[in-house]
Amino acid sequence: MSDPDYLVRNRVAWDSWAHEYVEPAERNWAAEQATWGIWGVPESQLRLLPDNLAGKETIELGCGTAYVSAWLARLGARPTGIDNSPAQLETARRLQQQHGLVFPLVLGNAEETPFADGSFDFAISEYGAAIWCDPYRWIPEAARILRTGGELVLLGNSTLVMLAIPDLEVEGPATDRLIRDQFGMHRFEWSDEDSVEFHLGHGDWIRLFNRSGFEILDLVEIRAPVDATTRWTNIATPEWAHRWPSEEVWKVRKR
Numbered sequence: 001m002s003d004p005d006y007l008v009r010n011r012v013a014w015d016s017w018a019h020e021y022v023e024p025a026e027r028n029w030a031a032e033q034a035t036w037g038i039w040g041v042p043e044s045q046l047r048l049l050p051d052n053l054a055g056k057e058t059i060e061l062g063c064g065t066a067y068v069s070a071w072l073a074r075l076g077a078r079p080t081g082i083d084n085s086p087a088q089l090e091t092a093r094r095l096q097q098q099h100g101l102v103f104p105l106v107l108g109n110a111e112e113t114p115f116a117d118g119s120f121d122f123a124i125s126e127y128g129a130a131i132w133c134d135p136y137r138w139i140p141e142a143a144r145i146l147r148t149g150g151e152l153v154l155l156g157n158s159t160l161v162m163l164a165i166p167d168l169e170v171e172g173p174a175t176d177r178l179i180r181d182q183f184g185m186h187r188f189e190w191s192d193e194d195s196v197e198f199h200l201g202h203g204d205w206i207r208l209f210n211r212s213g214f215e216i217l218d219l220v221e222i223r224a225p226v227d228a229t230t231r232w233t234n235i236a237t238p239e240w241a242h243r244w245p246s247e248e249v250w251k252v253r254k255r
Helices: 005-030 067-074 086-099 135-145 159-164 202-211 238-243
Strands: 057-061 078-083 105-107 120-126 146-157 214-222 247-254
Touching: 005 067, 005 086, 057 067, 057 135, 067 078, 067 086, 067 120, 078 086, 086 105, 120 135, 135 146, 135 202, 146 214, 202 214, 202 247
Parallel strands: 057 078, 057 120, 078 105, 120 146
Antiparallel strands: 146 247, 214 247
């Protein structure tokens, strides 16, 4: 069966963007501790990861250059990454060799993985499947491949910022007004990009997690530090993201 149109479009887009992510990948692979999202908030502050990952089987869904999996490996996990972009995985494989951290990297998509039921103890997606795959397909798939009690962490744009962005890349960052409908949020296409994102409202996320077999542990709304900088000022300015969350993290556990 062929991939849905948006997965094909996103593969082409990410292969064309991959060169822009080489330098951030090199920096993140070399980092001594995990930092999250566009504001680089440290793991010591957000505490997104389980306390003990030693020996745990982990899966990064939409791993890109796989720096998150590299962080997990350094914490003793046994990571696997899966991504839709051959070019992104090429960078990941080069950095694996450079840093001596080799783990499986699979070309594929998070909506239909090749893994057996109950293969993993922990799953994570930071701006991977979290926004580039259809949540109504990839969340049930994540539940399938997690063991009972396994946790899923996903980080992406907040519901609020998606309601306040006029048109990403074209009209500027989030405003102080709601300019987009929350009801019916799902598939997003920007006027200057041939790619497709997915974002839901909080109620839709909660219902999806519940019927996919997850219990919700936390919703972490990320606040940009006062002195924050980012290359992604087309999404939100530091001042905006210090007042309102531009990113959020769902932490859920398979029942």
